[in-house]
Amino acid sequence: MIFHLISGLALAAFCIGYALRRRRRIHIPLMLAAGLTDLAVVIILTIQRDPFGTLARSSPGILWVHVSLALLSLVLLGRQAWTGRRLVGDPAARASHGRLAVTFLACRTLTFITALMVTPA
Numbered sequence: 001m002i003f004h005l006i007s008g009l010a011l012a013a014f015c016i017g018y019a020l021r022r023r024r025r026i027h028i029p030l031m032l033a034a035g036l037t038d039l040a041v042v043i044i045l046t047i048q049r050d051p052f053g054t055l056a057r058s059s060p061g062i063l064w065v066h067v068s069l070a071l072l073s074l075v076l077l078g079r080q081a082w083t084g085r086r087l088v089g090d091p092a093a094r095a096s097h098g099r100l101a102v103t104f105l106a107c108r109t110l111t112f113i114t115a116l117m118v119t120p121a
Contacts, residue, residue, distance in 0.1 A: 003041055004116060010037040011112050018101055031084070035077055038108075042074065066114035073111045076104040 013034035020026045045051065051067060083097040 003045060004119070006037065007041055007112055007115065010034045010041070011108055013037070014105060014108060018105060021098075021101070028084075031080075035081060038077065039074075042070070060118070062114060063118050066111065066118050069107055069111040069114055073104070073108045076100065076107055080104050 011034075013030055017027050017030040017034060020030070080097065080100055083093050083100060086093040087097060
């Protein structure tokens with residue numbers, strides 16, 4: 001349950017950071033904090049719960065969907081960090097960074113929703 005809370009806070013920070021994207025002094029630290037928090041949750045869960053072993057032993061379709069979305073979210077997060085860093089020297093990267101942000105937020109939101117669905121009560 002604590003991981004859902006932390007993950008939800010990270011998702012909220014991503015959304016707030018997106019809303020404040022024009023205010024770089026807020027946007028950048030907020031997105032970095034959200035990204036590092038999200039990454040820390042993934043690392044801790046991977047160590048504690050062995051998600052790939054669980055996936056290999058189970059067959060619920062929603063679990064496969066969740067793990068796929070989670071992996072895609074991590075790839076998109078890395079891509080966002082890379083394109084965000086590129087903005088420092090290449091303002092033309094702004095368009096791809098912005099388009100990718102919407103895709104990332106949608107995927108990350110679906111990851112959060114499916115996490116709530118696969119976790120036992």
